[in-house]
Amino acid sequence: MTKLNQIKTIAILTGGGDAPGLNAVIRAAVRTALGRGLTVWGIKNGFGGMVENKMMQLTDESVAGILPRGGTILGTTNRDNPFNYPQTQAGAVIYTDMSARALNNLRQAGIEALIVIGGDGTIKIAGEFHQLGLPVVAVPKTIDNDIPVTERTFGFDTAVGVATDALDRLHTTAESHHRVMVLEVMGRYAGWIALHAGMAGGADCILIPEIPFNTGSVIAKIKERQQRGRQFSLIVIAEGAHALGGEISIARIVEGSHEKVRLGGIGEKLAREIEELTGMESRCTVLGHVQRGGTPTAFDRVLSTRYGVAAAQSVLAGHFGIMVSLQKNRIIRVPIADIAGKANNITPEDELLLAGRAIGVCFGD
Numbered sequence: 001m002t003k004l005n006q007i008k009t010i011a012i013l014t015g016g017g018d019a020p021g022l023n024a025v026i027r028a029a030v031r032t033a034l035g036r037g038l039t040v041w042g043i044k045n046g047f048g049g050m051v052e053n054k055m056m057q058l059t060d061e062s063v064a065g066i067l068p069r070g071g072t073i074l075g076t077t078n079r080d081n082p083f084n085y086p087q088t089q090a091g092a093v094i095y096t097d098m099s100a101r102a103l104n105n106l107r108q109a110g111i112e113a114l115i116v117i118g119g120d121g122t123i124k125i126a127g128e129f130h131q132l133g134l135p136v137v138a139v140p141k142t143i144d145n146d147i148p149v150t151e152r153t154f155g156f157d158t159a160v161g162v163a164t165d166a167l168d169r170l171h172t173t174a175e176s177h178h179r180v181m182v183l184e185v186m187g188r189y190a191g192w193i194a195l196h197a198g199m200a201g202g203a204d205c206i207l208i209p210e211i212p213f214n215t216g217s218v219i220a221k222i223k224e225r226q227q228r229g230r231q232f233s234l235i236v237i238a239e240g241a242h243a244l245g246g247e248i249s250i251a252r253i254v255e256g257s258h259e260k261v262r263l264g265g266i267g268e269k270l271a272r273e274i275e276e277l278t279g280m281e282s283r284c285t286v287l288g289h290v291q292r293g294g295t296p297t298a299f300d301r302v303l304s305t306r307y308g309v310a311a312a313q314s315v316l317a318g319h320f321g322i323m324v325s326l327q328k329n330r331i332i333r334v335p336i337a338d339i340a341g342k343a344n345n346i347t348p349e350d351e352l353l354l355a356g357r358a359i360g361v362c363f364g365d
């Protein structure tokens with residue numbers, strides 16, 4: 001952790017996929033910093049804006065009314081990495097290291113420190129800038145909750161709420177039509193959204209990337225319910241889940257993104273298999289970006305506000321190279337270096353997973 005005092009001008013940047021609560025973090029960080037006499041800039045559209053010198057000054061007025069608003073007033077991207085930045089030359093895209101230009105843009109604007117709000121990819125880039133001498137504070141964002149060394153990322157609670165609402169709605173139509181309904185949720189390679197929404201919505205099967213599933217176990221669960229007179233079943237499946245010995249389902253490849261793979265398609269595949277193997281009508285719903293859009297829950301507004309205040313206070317205290325983190329319901333500072341190379345996945349001992357097993361939820365194993 002670097003310690004630097006007497007910073008007067010800072011900037012805030014949002015990177016990666018958007019998550020409900022981004023604006024609440026921005027508002028809290030800006031208000032805290034302005035209250036202590038700092039000048040605050042917003043960098044537009046993630047690290048792309050740092051390279052292209054796209055900035056706006058953030059004042060009390062710019063953050064008025066944004067607490068409940070989804071998205072980010074600064075814009076974001078899950079593509080541009082300044083250390084491997086895409087540029088079109090003679091019709092071809094080439095990748096170059098534009099980090100020096102990005103740092104120079106901040107220097108020219110008198111920006112002495114940067115608050116970066118993002119997921120694992122964005123925070124990794126923030127750590128690299130810190131290594132180059134830029135004082136950085138990171139805030140853990142993502143609906144996926146897959147960032148290590150924090151118990152919660154903001155945005156997750158809202159995504160779980162949206163998925164739970166979808167499950168409640170699928171329940172009534174499943175029951176009326178005697179169908180098997182499959183709900184595919186986001187989360188990349190972690191099953192947090194699926195596990196929490198599945199438990200909140202009373203799913204019969206919850207399939208997560210951490211437990212490769214046996215289709216036979218899922219079918220057995222559906223049939224066992226049928227025998228008990230339940231002529232419908234609800235299955236939540238994470239986009240990153242896969243069958244035992246099977247492949248992960250890829251929806252598309254996004255060039256220009258370090259994390260090129262976009263997951264999706266496993267829900268539909270499973271629904272078709274269920275129909276074939278049980279003879280029951282089956283439908284798949286892919287929730288997609290609905291999970292990321294719109295207003296944050298009260299929990300996410302509060303968590304985001306706590307993170308934003310803590311990030312600005314870390315700048316004011318001169319603590320850099322850190323991420324603000326929720327541990328035992330307190331916001332603490334952890335070195336960005338502690339996150340590198342780690343993932344945050346559901347373990348076999350996870351309390352909620354075990355609770356699911358205790359009440360008879362099928363996890364596909």
Ligand SMILES: Nc1ncnc2c1ncn2[C@@H]1O[C@H](COP(=O)(O)OP(=O)(O)O)[C@@H](O)[C@H]1O
Binds near residue numbers: 078120125142257258
């Ligand atoms: N492992 C990685 N190493 C370096 N850059 C990465 C890595 N993963 C993602 N990135 C880059 O970080 C940025 C944001 O990543 P992404 O995973 O989409 O969002 P998030 O910040 O939410 O994790 C993109 O520019 C992406 O290319």
Ligand SMILES: O=P(O)(O)OC[C@H]1O[C@](O)(COP(=O)(O)O)[C@@H](O)[C@@H]1O
Binds near residue numbers: 016017120144186262
């Ligand atoms: O918006 P895109 O490019 O389709 O990406 C979808 C991915 O982004 C997410 O919604 C959020 O991921 P990040 O927080 O890492 O950006 C994932 O759940 C999903 O797999």
Ligand SMILES: [Mg+2]
Binds near residue numbers: 259
């Ligand atoms: Mg990521």
